[in-house]
Amino acid sequence: MRERNILLVTILILSLIGVGIAVASLVRPVPQAASDRAVLVDQLLRVTFGLATAVFLGVEGLLVFAAVRGRLVRSSPAIGNPASSLELLWLAVPAAIVVVLSVYSIRVLLLVEAPQADPLLVDITASQYQWEIYYPENGLTSNELHLPAGRPALLQFRSRDVIHSFWVPAFGAKVDALPDRVTSLSLTPIRTGEFEAVCAEYCGAGHAGMIASVRVDDPTQFDQWLQSGGGDP
Amino acid sequence: MSQTPRSYFRPTTDPAVLAVQFIVVSLAFFLLGGTLALGMTGEATLPGIELLGAEAYARAFTNHGSIMIFLWLMPAVAGLTHALLPRVLGSTRSALPRLAGLGFWLLPAGGLTMIASFFLGGASSGWTASVPLATQTPGAGQTLWVASLILLVLSLGCNATGFLATILNSRRQEIRGLPPFAVATLISSALVLISSPVLLAALGALLVDRLVAGPSFLAGSIGLTLWQNAFWFFAHPAMSILLLPAIGVVSEIVQANTGKPLVAGRSVSLAMLMVGGLGLVSWGQHMFASGLIPTVRVSFMLTSMAVAVPLAFIVLAWLTTLWIGTVRFNTPMLFSLGFISMFLLAGLSGLVLASVPANLYLHGTYFVSGHSHLALFGGVMSGLIAGIYYVFPNLTGKDYDENLGKLHFLAHVGGVHLAFLPMLLIGLQGIPRRVFDPGPGLELFQLASSGGALILAGASLLFLYNLFFAWRSGRPARLTEPTQ
Numbered sequence: 001m002r003e004r005n006i007l008l009v010t011i012l013i014l015s016l017i018g019v020g021i022a023v024a025s026l027v028r029p030v031p032q033a034a035s036d037r038a039v040l041v042d043q044l045l046r047v048t049f050g051l052a053t054a055v056f057l058g059v060e061g062l063l064v065f066a067a068v069r070g071r072l073v074r075s076s077p078a079i080g081n082p083a084s085s086l087e088l089l090w091l092a093v094p095a096a097i098v099v100v101l102s103v104y105s106i107r108v109l110l111l112v113e114a115p116q117a118d119p120l121l122v123d124i125t126a127s128q129y130q131w132e133i134y135y136p137e138n139g140l141t142s143n144e145l146h147l148p149a150g151r152p153a154l155l156q157f158r159s160r161d162v163i164h165s166f167w168v169p170a171f172g173a174k175v176d177a178l179p180d181r182v183t184s185l186s187l188t189p190i191r192t193g194e195f196e197a198v199c200a201e202y203c204g205a206g207h208a209g210m211i212a213s214v215r216v217d218d219p220t221q222f223d224q225w226l227q228s229g230g231g232d233p
Numbered sequence: 234m235s236q237t238p239r240s241y242f243r244p245t246t247d248p249a250v251l252a253v254q255f256i257v258v259s260l261a262f263f264l265l266g267g268t269l270a271l272g273m274t275g276e277a278t279l280p281g282i283e284l285l286g287a288e289a290y291a292r293a294f295t296n297h298g299s300i301m302i303f304l305w306l307m308p309a310v311a312g313l314t315h316a317l318l319p320r321v322l323g324s325t326r327s328a329l330p331r332l333a334g335l336g337f338w339l340l341p342a343g344g345l346t347m348i349a350s351f352f353l354g355g356a357s358s359g360w361t362a363s364v365p366l367a368t369q370t371p372g373a374g375q376t377l378w379v380a381s382l383i384l385l386v387l388s389l390g391c392n393a394t395g396f397l398a399t400i401l402n403s404r405r406q407e408i409r410g411l412p413p414f415a416v417a418t419l420i421s422s423a424l425v426l427i428s429s430p431v432l433l434a435a436l437g438a439l440l441v442d443r444l445v446a447g448p449s450f451l452a453g454s455i456g457l458t459l460w461q462n463a464f465w466f467f468a469h470p471a472m473s474i475l476l477l478p479a480i481g482v483v484s485e486i487v488q489a490n491t492g493k494p495l496v497a498g499r500s501v502s503l504a505m506l507m508v509g510g511l512g513l514v515s516w517g518q519h520m521f522a523s524g525l526i527p528t529v530r531v532s533f534m535l536t537s538m539a540v541a542v543p544l545a546f547i548v549l550a551w552l553t554t555l556w557i558g559t560v561r562f563n564t565p566m567l568f569s570l571g572f573i574s575m576f577l578l579a580g581l582s583g584l585v586l587a588s589v590p591a592n593l594y595l596h597g598t599y600f601v602s603g604h605s606h607l608a609l610f611g612g613v614m615s616g617l618i619a620g621i622y623y624v625f626p627n628l629t630g631k632d633y634d635e636n637l638g639k640l641h642f643l644a645h646v647g648g649v650h651l652a653f654l655p656m657l658l659i660g661l662q663g664i665p666r667r668v669f670d671p672g673p674g675l676e677l678f679q680l681a682s683s684g685g686a687l688i689l690a691g692a693s694l695l696f697l698y699n700l701f702f703a704w705r706s707g708r709p710a711r712l713t714e715p716t717q
Contacts, residue, residue: 041594052581066552070559094545098538105588162366169663173593176523180454183524200597200665202359205287208668
């Protein structure tokens, strides 16, 4: 009987792990990941969702079973007093999950925030309700953000009025644009294509319409765009 | 029970009357906040049809947030505490009865002030009143809204001081032997007393800045950093302030309906203390995208994540108690089980938000709204409803309709999942919150979410109907436990 229970529990735990892995490999939390950051964040989210699904199903199953068990089996199992080994287990399992997620998150953070060599500098100034994009190396101003694929970019943000937040979902991160202070976001676009930058911090009635087009070009196309003074290449 | 209807309109120090006053008034504001939510859902679901427009939409989400937190959840928890605390302590003696009464009367004062602000243009800076938007938004409505928050935070402080004094002065000298709901209330009240003065000071500064020409206290980048820190120093623990009483009431209901004392009860009390303590030092989690120093960001991440450990411990203690007991599936018990399940969902989505890199993707999106609604509506509110059903026979001397209660439970659980899980997905698809049109490709998610919201509206009306008719003409209660 006891051995059968151990076998059953092992099978259940293994199948939960299986479901977790399946979820982690199937979901795509960051749609159209187009930067190095986005790929890492996508992986982190996939692992987290896989883990969360396994935990959710496991605890949910336990909850339902624990709630109806008393009606099925009319015996009260004895809980050792003090239930210290049980309590240690209750601490150890969640603590292990939290430690794994924290270490993984710190690793991703160190990777994405590591200073990049020779980045393309872009100054982005937010105001109600537009993004103003300036390339200091070329003295070019535009209302579209163009970036070359493969070269690290360092985006620096300021705001003329209230807090805004610059977010290109495909780039995998956002950063607030604040008045009187400079914030920055570094990333390397890895895929060409057209994207959108939205404002992710409520900034007033026009917040929903505060959108700029973003394009990742291949390097030659990008140079042409710069030379044409920001027009269509 | 011996109350005449009129006694509910008089200032009182009787906890049983205060409980009813708090619960009835907060339920009325819940209806108001819910109506705003339905307006927003309608706007987001019907693209092209301008139901509210950008400005009314902003007023709707601002006031929806502040009403639900300060005029529904906080006072409803106070009402439940007035009802349940005397029962678990075994004494109706309130240590600071007049302060408790004042705590109640500040509530309609604050609520009416907030409603008045609607008619003067209304507040539209979001419930977080982010500075400098909140100092720059013109209009007397915005100013009056700040004043109403000050009254409501004062009410909160009065309630917390009263509960804290009552517990510390109760006949049980030994704090370790306190029942779970008293422990939860003790920690929750302490959190209020630590964090609300900071918010009060910030609100005072905001009010002065709005009244005198030009910001002085909250000017520039220092001002906005000051506001963010002060606001979240209250608003992050606010989750624990609301959650702990729900944890306490669910623990009591689990004990009452399994016939078993909570397994590892003392460790659960310690876990609640950890939830409170970690809640106090995690406020920076809301500022990851605001240029925090990297090491500070990581330390806030660690404290935000660590809170999962004591919470998981509490859940496992409940599961074990259910395991060894025989469960009676009455309405309060069903809502408690629903609380455990939906709170788990909220906790897991919260774990995602605690991670800095994941947060930088998801901060300020529908994912955050989905998470906070799972935590507040699925979590805190399920615990509150469980508690209200649980104390109802003692408060009114009447029995509510069990079958209606069970129907309410099904609609509530279905509605929460349908309304708020799609929000998580919309956020992952890259849609910021507080945007009234989520855009093409997401209509189905939005439709599901609105369907859920309508089901929740129905569920809530069912709840009110059940309470109202039971109170007016229900059967006399068959009390399983003695009333005081």
